[in-house]
Amino acid sequence: MDFSDSMMGIVRKEFPQAEIVTDLFHVMQIYGTKGLNAMRMKLKRANTTEVKRQRREFKKRQEQNAWLRFLVRMYGASTDISPCARNWLIFSY
Secondary structure, eight states: OOOOHHHHHHHHHHOTTOOOOOOHHHHIIIIIHHHHHHHHHHHHHHHHHHHHHHHHHHHHHHHHHHHHHHHHHHHOOOTTOOHHHHHHHHHOO
């Protein structure tokens, strides 16, 4: 039988001498599902945290690239400058 309170009450009232037995399906449904849901939520939270971190990094890179494009327009530097010069332009201001 399943674990519902209404079913348990009916069985106890109508069959007071009956031995209550639960089947494996209902045991696994309750306890197996709880464990799986806990693991699923843990993985979901970890993934959400990672996605948020990646979005922050992407936004930061976009802002840095926007700053570089601004400096290129202002000072007329070419866009194919060396990485060293590019880093200097980004971080020196």
